[in-house]
Amino acid sequence: MAEKTTRDPKDVPSSSPDENEFPFGYPTSICEDVPDQKYLCSNCNNVLKKALQTLCGHRYCSACLSWIVRNNKNAICQKCKEEDPSTSSEGSLLAQDRAFGDAAINKEISDLKVHCVTPGCSWSGIMKDFEEHQSLCEYALIPCHTGCGHVVMRMKLADHLENGCVNNVTVCQRCKQSLSSSEYQEHSCEGNLGKEQNCVQTETSSKEKSCSIPSINKNGCRFSEVGCSFRIAELHRCLTQKDAGLSSLHKSLLFSEQASYDGVFLWKITDVGRKLQDSVTGRTVSLYSPAFYTAKYGYKVCLRVYLNGDGAGKGTHMSLFFVVMRGDYDALLPWPFRHKVTFMLLDQNNREHIIDAFRPDLTSASFQRPVNDMNVASGCPMFLPLSKLQSPKYAYVKEDTLFLKCIIETN
Structure with a gap:
């Protein structure tokens, strides 16, 4: 039951x-x-x-x-x-x-x-x-990131950290005393005379660091802020450069993780419903896969899919194409590209995979040595009827995800 x-x-x-x-x-x-x-x-x-x-x-x-x-x-x-x-x-x-x-x-x-x-x-x-x-939203209630237990409006977080957060303390570099921001403004010891030249380490429970320079000391003397402001700007520039470098490194690592060097590539496409709708409306007509290779120093290729079809399959079929890309070792490879290509759309219940294959037309420009970043795509405009792709009888799309596989015969 x-x-x-x-x-x-x-x-x-x-x-x-x-x-x-x-x-x-x-x-x-x-x-x-x-x-x-x-x-x-x-x-x-x-x-x-x-x-x-x-x-x-x-x-x-x-x-x-x-x-x-x-x-x-x-x-x-x-x-x-x-x-x-x-x-x-x-x-x-x-x-x-x-x-x-x-x-x-x-x-x-x-x-x-x-x-x-x-x-x-x-x-x-x-x-x-x-x-x-x-x-x-500036009015949203959010927990203080220092772990002090307070929940404050997003717009008032800075004020809370400055005046109310028990975990946001400043350490006097001379006497090593831990002080709140307001206490530090009134703090007096031998080390205060040098504050205009030294940025103070600010410690929170998350071990963050920042520069905290009061404009006026206890006796009403104004400190010079030019040197510290310059230092902050310099540090900001360095951090921006490091962020850009880390972003580039992240992309390189991501590419390395996804790259295949044996002619076999599995492409996971998520958020299929939205991407299909974007293809229907023309917002994003097609999708390119990450590049992969027939060997470590082999041909560089990728896949291109039109979820709502292209050419003869537009509006009725999913179209799948193969793209030869310009690679670093093209000068050492034989041309035209002549390896058999097999496409697969995987049934996630492992019952009925969709399989199609072709051998390159050696006279087609699609398989000659690329002179641009990539050649014109070639493949199967009527790879799979959309009615079958979307049918609940099959598991080609499951949890809004589908898997396409490409196998290049490299023998």
Whole structure:
């Protein structure tokens, strides 16, 4: 007997368990107008977040469906139970692989007019910008990062750190006494005479460091701030350069992790529902995979996918293409590129993978030595019907993710 799902408030996590986060749907109170029923989750009854549609036609937040399936064996759709308490039909069973991303509803929800409900804040906009605002809202209550236990408005955090945070202390470099910011302003010892020349280390529970220079000492003498200001600017410039270097290093490491050097490449594409919608609207028509190689010093190639099709497959099929790119060792490689290429769309239930393959047309410019960054793509404009890609009968898209595999015959 299938078990009933539940929406008991003490079982389902709160709509906002952490600061400004709504993993189980957005509260309807943020909407300017009463949201249509089709925009509400069948479980939490909030505005859908990452909407999924089940086989029975009802919609759930992605996180809600995951929670239900994880906590209820053979879960039955709650809406189906409300419509017919005796229902136990196969179509009403809930499972991750029996639901698919509802791109159309997600697009409509992203355009809903909303406003911030934090007291004092007057922000309004559309749903797709709501979470970004929540992370910046000056009126939002946030915990002090020093771990002092205080929760303050974001706009008042600096004042709290300066005047009220017990963990934000300054160490006098002369007497080594730990002082709050206000205490330090009144502090007097032999070491104070040199404060205009020495930046003071500020210690918090998170071991942060900053420069704390009072403008006027206890006796009313104004210190020179020019030297320290120059030093701060110099340090800021150095940090900016280091950040840029770290960012470049991060990209290089990420590329190294994703790169393949044996002619076999597995491409994980996430957020498929939104990317398919972007392809339909023309916002982002195609996606390129990271580059991979036939060997360590071999051909450099990548994949290009049109989720809503290209050419003969536009609007009806997913199109998949192979791209020869300009590589560092092209001068040593034989041309044209002549290796057999096999495409696979993996069924995540390991039942029916989609496989297609081709051998390069040696007269095509697509397979000659590249003179630009990449050649014209070549491949399968009608790789897979969209109806099959989106059908809940198959597991090509699961948890809004699909996997494409390319195998280059390098023998």
